[in-house]
Amino acid sequence: MPELPDVEGFREVLRSCGTGRRIRRVDVRDPGVLRGVTVRRLRKELEGRRLEEPWRHGKWLVAPTDGPRVVWHFGMTGLLLAAAPGDPVADHDRIVLTLDDDRRLHYRDQRKLQGVHLAGSDEGVGHVLGDLGPDALGLARDTFLERVAGRRGAVKNVLMDQSVLAGLGNLLSDEILWRAGVAPGRPARDLDEAELRRIHAAMGRVLRSAVPAARVPPRRTWLTGRRDDRDPVCPRCRGPLSSGRTGGRRSVWCPACQS
Known part of the structure; x- marks a missing residue:
């Protein structure tokens, strides 16, 4: 199960691959991982948006754009992977984001116990994260x-x-x-x-x-x-x-x- 170090690794994947890039296409291959958002709305809200610096709290990863924020939870089996244009898409790749340089971000999750949320603001992110305690990394x-x-x-x-x-x-x-x-x-x-x-x-x-x-x-x-x-x-x-x-x-x- 992904824990804090794993999600910090996913944050680095997102930061190094996506920060400053625009999302050219959103391919939802399995709507079963969407939480509180439709396929249509996710595409409408994200396509053309520029990814900004991601951040993590506990096991949650937040990917801000110059519009809404994508909030990821990886459940028991989730992964976030960077892929080159010619790389294959795996059976359990549920969402694929194609960036403006043709690199891709693959959200892969076999069991689909958690998933992807969309928040319109930082306040909305707070509602998604709920009653989380302080992050364990660097806690006084x-x-x-x-x-x-x-x-x-x-x-x-x-x-x-x-x-x-x-x-x-x-x-x-x-x-x-x-x-x-x-x-x-x-x-x-x-x-x-x-x-x-x-x-x-x-x-x-x-x-x-x-x-x-x-x-x-x-x-x-x-x-x-x-x-x-x-x-x-x-x-x-x-x-x-x-x-x-x-x-x-x-x-x-x-x-x-x-x-």
Whole structure:
């Protein structure tokens, strides 16, 4: 599932390929990914518009133009790809934007759980994004403590709650908690300030490494790089990793290193 680092990578694709270019053609190959906008309106509003500097909040990507704003959410399987004029269109490419230099932007999504919105203003973008918490990247420690301390539920569920912090998903949360030495099922309201500070510091380190890679890197020194092994072991203590469900999502942790 695309998380903050993935969407930051999509922002860079959009920035490098599209910023300053006009959208010459909008090809909606599957209207099932449109949210609150028709094919006709999307084409009418976007064709001929110039793309401006994109920005991201959490897992959402906003592509402003010199008119409306395109707001993307990538759900479980979404991608944004740059393509040359002769490149093929894949079966799951749902929307293709052709730019004035004939390069294309492909929105690809197999499962179509989220999709593409159109907002007429920054206020409209706010309505689409809804009640999102602050972006996790670069979040100040005091703000993190204020938003997480005392929350009900398992700490992993709190980290993944987009109304608390925007951008963290399943892989990031497991990685952050492993580094911080906190078990994912611990009630957030039971954590002391030292533990919360460790989680915040681990979040910063993980995101600083993951954003340049545009993904959660499957490095063997990371929990992420071990979680799908047949018999996974902790990269730190070499003990066996545990796996279970936290809030309906698969969690992986080290029972020896996390308490």
